[in-house]
Amino acid sequence: MSHTPGPWYVATKQDCDEEGHCGESVYDRGSGVLAVIDGEPETIATPWLEADAHLIAAATDMLAMLEELRECAYCWCDYEVPLGIVERLDEVIRKARDEE
Incomplete structure (x- = not known):
C-alpha cells in the first residue's frame, strides 16, 4: 500500500499558516495532518473547501x-x-x- 492507511477524518477547525492562508485539514489518527485544502483568506468561507476535505477523507x-x-x-x-x-x-x- 503506497498511501497512509485510513481512517482519515476532517478536522473540526481550520488550519492556518503564518501568512493567514487557511483551509480544511484532513487528518490520520496516527501521523497527523495528511492534507490541507488551501484557501485564500478572502475565500475561506467557500463551501467547496470543506466538501473537498470530506471527499479526501473518504478516499481510503x-x-x-x-x-x-x-x-x-x-x-x-x-x-x-x-x-x-x-x-x-x-x-x-x-x-x-x-x-x-
Whole structure:
C-alpha cells in the first residue's frame, strides 16, 4: 500500500499558516495532518473547501469498497454486470494506486 492507511477524518477547525492562508485539514489518527485544502483568506468561507476535505477523507474507504467490488466481479454472471464495469473498476483502482 503506497498511501497512509485510513481512517482519515476532517478536522473540526481550520488550519492556518503564518501568512493567514487557511483551509480544511484532513487528518490520520496516527501521523497527523495528511492534507490541507488551501484557501485564500478572502475565500475561506467557500463551501467547496470543506466538501473537498470530506471527499479526501473518504478516499481510503472508497478505494477499499472499489477493491471489494472488483473481487466480487469474479462471481458475477455476464448478464448481471453492466458492460465494461470491470475494466472501469480496474482503471480507477490503478489510478488511485498511481499505477497508470
